Amino acid sequence: MIDLSRYGSDDPIAWCPGCGNFGILSAVKQALAELDIEPENTLFVSGIGQAAKLPHYLRCNMFNGLHGRALPVAAGARIANHDLAVIAVGGDGDGYSEGGNHFIHAMRRNLNMTYLVHDNQIYALTKGQASPTTDKLTKTGTTPWGVYGEPERPLALAVASNCSFVARGFSGDQEHLTGIIKEAITHKGFSFVDILQPCVTFNKINTFKWYSERVTKLDGSYDPRNRIKAFETALEWGDRIPIGVIFKGREGSYEEATGLASAEPLAHRGPAMDIGRLLEEFK
Amino acid sequence: MGCDIAIRIGGQAGQGLNVLSGLIGKSCLREGLWVFAFHDVMSRIRGGHNFSQLRISDTERQAPSGRVDILVCLDKNTLELHGAETDGLIVYDSAQLPGGLPAGMRLLAVPLGELAKNAGGNAKMSNAVAAGAVLALAGLSLDRLLEVLGEMFSKKSTEVVEQNRSSARAGYDHVLQNYAEHVLEGVSGVPGTRRMLITGSEAFALGAIASGIRFYSAYPMSPSTGVMEYLAARQKEYGLVVEQAEDEIAAINMAIGASFAGARAMTGTSGGGLALMVEGISLAGMTETPVVILDAQRPAPATGFPTRTEQGDLLFVVNAGHGEFARAVFAPGGARDAAEIVGKAFHLAEKYQTPVFVLGDQYLNDSSWTVERIDTREPSFARQGMLAEDELKRMAPYSYRRYALTASGVSPAILPGTPGQVSYADSDEHTEEGHITESAQIREQMVEKRLRKLEGLRAEMPPPCVFPDGKADLYLVGWGSTLGILAEATDLLRNKGMNAGYIHFTGVYPLRKDAIPDSVAQHARLIAVENNARGQFASLLKSETGVVLRGIVGKYDGRPFTPDEVARRVEELK
Numbered sequence: 027m028i029d030l031s032r033y034g035s036d037d038p039i040a041w042c043p044g045c046g047n048f049g050i051l052s053a054v055k056q057a058l059a060e061l062d063i064e065p066e067n068t069l070f071v072s073g074i075g076q077a078a079k080l081p082h083y084l085r086c087n088m089f090n091g092l093h094g095r096a097l098p099v100a101a102g103a104r105i106a107n108h109d110l111a112v113i114a115v116g117g118d119g120d121g122y123s124e125g126g127n128h129f130i131h132a133m134r135r136n137l138n139m140t141y142l143v144h145d146n147q148i149y150a151l152t153k154g155q156a157s158p159t160t161d162k163l164t165k166t167g168t169t170p171w172g173v174y175g176e177p178e179r180p181l182a183l184a185v186a187s188n189c190s191f192v193a194r195g196f197s198g199d200q201e202h203l204t205g206i207i208k209e210a211i212t213h214k215g216f217s218f219v220d221i222l223q224p225c226v227t228f229n230k231i232n233t234f235k236w237y238s239e240r241v242t243k244l245d246g247s248y249d250p251r252n253r254i255k256a257f258e259t260a261l262e263w264g265d266r267i268p269i270g271v272i273f274k275g276r277e278g279s280y281e282e283a284t285g286l287a288s289a290e291p292l293a294h295r296g297p298a299m300d301i302g303r304l305l306e307e308f309k
Numbered sequence: 310m311g312c313d314i315a316i317r318i319g320g321q322a323g324q325g326l327n328v329l330s331g332l333i334g335k336s337c338l339r340e341g342l343w344v345f346a347f348h349d350v351m352s353r354i355r356g357g358h359n360f361s362q363l364r365i366s367d368t369e370r371q372a373p374s375g376r377v378d379i380l381v382c383l384d385k386n387t388l389e390l391h392g393a394e395t396d397g398l399i400v401y402d403s404a405q406l407p408g409g410l411p412a413g414m415r416l417l418a419v420p421l422g423e424l425a426k427n428a429g430g431n432a433k434m435s436n437a438v439a440a441g442a443v444l445a446l447a448g449l450s451l452d453r454l455l456e457v458l459g460e461m462f463s464k465k466s467t468e469v470v471e472q473n474r475s476s477a478r479a480g481y482d483h484v485l486q487n488y489a490e491h492v493l494e495g496v497s498g499v500p501g502t503r504r505m506l507i508t509g510s511e512a513f514a515l516g517a518i519a520s521g522i523r524f525y526s527a528y529p530m531s532p533s534t535g536v537m538e539y540l541a542a543r544q545k546e547y548g549l550v551v552e553q554a555e556d557e558i559a560a561i562n563m564a565i566g567a568s569f570a571g572a573r574a575m576t577g578t579s580g581g582g583l584a585l586m587v588e589g590i591s592l593a594g595m596t597e598t599p600v601v602i603l604d605a606q607r608p609a610p611a612t613g614f615p616t617r618t619e620q621g622d623l624l625f626v627v628n629a630g631h632g633e634f635a636r637a638v639f640a641p642g643g644a645r646d647a648a649e650i651v652g653k654a655f656h657l658a659e660k661y662q663t664p665v666f667v668l669g670d671q672y673l674n675d676s677s678w679t680v681e682r683i684d685t686r687e688p689s690f691a692r693q694g695m696l697a698e699d700e701l702k703r704m705a706p707y708s709y710r711r712y713a714l715t716a717s718g719v720s721p722a723i724l725p726g727t728p729g730q731v732s733y734a735d736s737d738e739h740t741e742e743g744h745i746t747e748s749a750q751i752r753e754q755m756v757e758k759r760l761r762k763l764e765g766l767r768a769e770m771p772p773p774c775v776f777p778d779g780k781a782d783l784y785l786v787g788w789g790s791t792l793g794i795l796a797e798a799t800d801l802l803r804n805k806g807m808n809a810g811y812i813h814f815t816g817v818y819p820l821r822k823d824a825i826p827d828s829v830a831q832h833a834r835l836i837a838v839e840n841n842a843r844g845q846f847a848s849l850l851k852s853e854t855g856v857v858l859r860g861i862v863g864k865y866d867g868r869p870f871t872p873d874e875v876a877r878r879v880e881e882l883k
Binding site for chain 1: 338339503504505506507511515518519520521522523524526543545547548549550552554555556558559560562563564565566567568569570571572574588589592596682683690691707724725726727728729730731732733734735736737742743744745
């Protein structure tokens with residue numbers, strides 16, 4: 027196991043004290059260390075939001091891009107160099123609203139990479155507006171009469187998309203979360219983890235206590251290969267909120283399908299090849 | 310006396326106009342003639358009216374001709390639409406156009422379908438019959454066409470090859486037997502050249518492969534899709550990956566991600582798709598990530614004329630992206646330029662770690678151009694802008710600074726995976742390390758650093774092509790795909806006794822202050838010739854260099870200029 031201190035960055039953390047993001051940061055470091063993945067062989071890609079700051083607090087390669095656009099950048103990077111462990115990180119606004127289309131297509135594309143979504147059911151960076159996962163009728167700065175839209179169920183969307191790996195973690199249970207992140211990173215294919223994360227400043231409903239009273243770990247009898255059961259589990263949201271690996275869908279990654287997996291990464295390939303033969307088509 | 314004949318082939322979408330145009334074009338190319346083919350296409354898959362305008366000459370012509378010496382009608386509509394403007398012969402399928410034909414036209418009946426069937430083929434081989442008929446009328450031999458048909462259909466079966474050849478021979482013989490008096494004289498080339506007939510899209514794609522492209526991400530959009538399809542078909546063989554993105558936003562972000570991770574990356578689209586890419590362009594500027602962006606322009610706003618042409622995106626491309634950062638914009642003058650410019654674009658994008666644009670348009674991308682054989686490049690250049698090995702070795706562990714301040718504004722890059730170092734790229738304003746900052750001082754330093762690269766790029770821009778060198782009274786000033794049109798319009802004006810010239814820009818932004826020499830700017834009349842309404846390059850030239858053009862010949866009907874049209878409109882300006 028690699029020493030945890032090797033993943034520490036010098037950048038001062040700008041999250042609120044008590045933020046659920048701290049638990050996720052610790053779990054990520056723990057997972058990388060336990061998996062023996064060197065900092066320089068890891069690339070974190072994020073968009074914009076409080077969650078998207080996470081890669082700054084790690085000593086790993088980072089591309090902190092635009093709001094909602096973490097997944098396509100991560101896809102390009104992973105295609106360019108499949109020797110890198112590529113992990114995209116974002117929030118519920120970033121990933122499910124602005125980047126919703128990319129999320130659907132990342133699941134279809136099925137690159138061997140991981141997507142961690144810090145889901146606090148609120149926009150925190152912009153100070154407390156409704157996100158796609160905010161519960162119905164919640165009043166926020168932009169929804170003074172309460173949210174009228176149906177909340178998105180990202181895990182159900184993922185099951186419907188036959189996503190390769192679908193899990194939910196809770197930032198208040200670091201040990202469990204570390205295990206899920208490790209499994210996600212080692213999974214061959216697109217692995218998606220929705221992480222319940224209390225926002226201590228802007229979400230006074232879905233608090234640490236609120237989540238703690240509801241999260242229920244899936245036990246050994248649960249079969250993540252049963253898609254119908256997984257769909258039901260993914261839709262569960264109430265007194266009981268299941269956490270754990272909810273679904274394992276399609277097998278066979280993009281890298282395997284395209285032959286990239288067994289080839290030299292694009293980033294290391296040599297100079298251009300002779301186009302002489304192509305020119306014959308035009309004579 | 311040289312030959313210069315214009316052949317217009319009209320019919321419905323789905324009738325194989327491109328095949329017919331290709332058969333005639335390739336046959337003439339192999340005769341040692343110069344071929345130029347422009348395709349006027351409606352936005353539909355079947356029906357409607359499309360035409361190809363082929364030009365065959367024994368001297369270099371890189372422009373469409375407005376004349377029609379031979380009109381080939383694959384349907385009645387073609388005769389109705391183009392018959393009146395035809396100066397020469399009209400070939401029509403006598404089976405499809407029975408009776409009631411207009412008087413006074415030189416109509417040559419060729420029963421295309423019937424001849425194909427009689428020759429043992431089927432109705433689809435009407436194209437081979439028509440190609441044979443046209444070559445007979447042009448006074449050329451049938452041999453090249455037989456050769457081309459052999460190559461085109463050899464993968465199907467020898468039977469299909471023979472049926473097509475018999476059909477071509479039937480069309481050829483039919484003309485010689487019935488219309489020998491109409492056969493044109495003096496059409497001949499010098500066979501044995503190494504020239505190629507290639508579309509702009511194919512040239513862009515070849516240029517990309519020759520420069521070692523490793524990743525191309527795009528969303529299909531006319532007229533850029535030809536580049537994507539050409540690359541996609543050859544991706545395995547040439548070691549690149551072509552990824553169809555879910556939208557143009559994803560396309561540019563993927564290219565940026567791939568480039569950051571070390572793959573030479575490019576994306577392509579047309580104006581509407583580029584509009585979606587705009588925040589990504591700014592991202593490449595801020596994160597200092599090299600990326601090449603092809604914009605194959607088409608008439609806009611919005612969906613515009615999807616299958617037609619315009620040079621309407623210039624000012625958009627020069628300004629696309631929120632904030633201030635460096636970029637370069639190139640606009641090749643034809644297919645040959647197109648192949649070469651992509652390599653230059655990659656080189657500068659990597660050297661300056663910023664987006665570089667290449668502008669095509671429907672006219673450039675879809676037309677077939679005769680070019681001298683494109684040289685097979687030297688083994689491609691190594692990636693530019695990288696941190697030297699010895700500097701990397703001297704660096705303390707994890708001390709690399711992605712945005713280190715330098716005199717040139719370029720911070721040497723490392724790739725993720727470099728042992729003992731990590732790279733932080735950030736779209737927020739950032740420190741030299743790449744972390745988020747709120748510092749006013751760092752902000753100023755970073756803005757200035759990013760803009761210093763613009764001056765580096767400016768010094769690298771190629772000077773315009775000026776003909777003749779500083780001695781004309783009037784210059785046509787243009788950019789991009791109109792090069793051949795400017796050159797020929799200049800010839801036409803000079804033949805009429807006007808001391809005219811042209812100035813053509815391939816490197817359109819940033820411009821050097823002396824892009825147009827004082828000797829020219831002060832003593833000659835400069836007239837903008839642009840395939841847009843406002844004279845966008847004229848505006849850019851004025852803002853970049855202070856040179857004011859006196860007169861604009863614009864065109865925004867979705868069609869390319871012809872040289873005659875430019876010459877006529879320049880004369881009318883007086």
